[in-house]
Amino acid sequence: MALSELYPPYEVVRNPDRCIACRVCERQCANEVHRYDEDLKKMTADESKCVNCHRCVALCPTRALKIVKTDHCFRENENWPKETIEEIYRQAGSGGVLLSSMGNPKPYPIYWDRLLINASQVTNPSIDPLREPMETRVFLGKKPEEIHRDEAGKLLPNLPPQLELSTPILFSAMSYGSISYNAHKSLAQAARELGTCYNTGEGGLHQDFYPYGENTIVQVASGRFGVHKEYLSAGAAIEVKMGQGAKPGIGGHLPGAKIVGDVSRTRMIPEGSDAISPAPHHDIYSIEDLRQLVLSLKEVTHFEKPVIVKIAAVHNVAAIASGIARSGADIIAIDGFRGGTGAAPTRIRDNVGIPIELALAAVDQRLRDEGIRGNVSLIAGGSIRSSADVMKAILLGADAVYIATAALMALGCHLCRSCHSGKCSWGIATQRPELTQRLDPEIGAQRLVNLVTAWTHELKEMMGGMGINSIEALRGNRLMLRGVGLNEKELQILGVAHAGE
């Protein structure tokens, strides 16, 4: 018997005075929890299947439902908490690796919440963002070390290809296959409207989305699914995925059940076959090998596209980034250990990697120390939750940030953490037609535009408060940050003074 059948983690609480047995919950629950009992003439629930996705709660017309955490308790203690006991039982039953979705839930320090932003008072005036122009546009890519002029003094253009964004927020990689067609369409449309980019992830680019090329980052991962010349030429930039924050050092696996129809065509693999990305790229075992791939990607796209190299935040991330900055790549994306995923082994997700805040600060400082910061732009990702996190990332040295979990939440995700089941009740992390149609891409795109627009307004307010009117002028300006409750070593790595100093 499955553990959830013995100990269901959630209870479905139905108010009998409100329930009119309309059976909406039965139709809406992708996990088949609710059922109308003809004999009892009322709705019943099989709680063992509930993942707390809130679909039924949100759509119940009489507000008759709520889902609560069960309060049955194990004989737990500090050393053996409930989750650990349950995991032992589950593995003793299955013999398998534990799988999870979304980001690391463990209570490691969240450095964003220990950093505070400065504001002008008296001597250096703040700027009113409602009345004064505030520049949130950023250009990502290698910057030339010096400018050249012709004999007449005219500037000679020698700027390598740049990714121009109207706001320093991009949508991070989520493959078609791991998320639905409508979710991808929402991201593509929103990116175009916002003047930013979304990212194909490793699943290739569906034919319908080629028109969004100027707002698309096309990814090349170790599986090389869906990679061909037209694909590489279609995007505004190419991203080589070396690692992912949620599962550093291991490959990916999209089960054959999700490789159907257009997903299989886009990935260029047979229907029903598992899409397994190997842990390493089998042609990359050194920075020189990476350099070769970066050069090949540039050659095939006529040196017109910036190349991003994405890595997971790991222990020696600064040294790795230093190598990448010399590999010919234009942008480095660093993904912290709290980044989301459609599926990852739980142990890897929860125990491997380091926080993005420390990784970003270490990389920015190392590149500055080596005099090569202008060789690359930095994108930080891995649990950016608000415009304040965006601003703190920029002040720690990022040129822009990737968001994914927050973007999915704008589309309706309720963080139920069961993406790997393929039964997302909100039509996002699923390929089942009856579920995917629940996400209207027009509404989804509008909600994404709303979210990023709201964050951009908030960024402008923070910029105004600091008296600085351009995002680019704030990059790596750690004087604008102070730490609270951090020890000397943490402050040293972050490169910030303590509050009060």
Ligand code: SF4
């Ligand atoms: S899985 Fe979702 S829709 Fe089904 S009962 Fe639980 S909360 Fe409701």
Ligand code: SF4
């Ligand atoms: S995408 Fe869907 S399945 Fe995944 S956490 Fe969000 S609501 Fe749950």
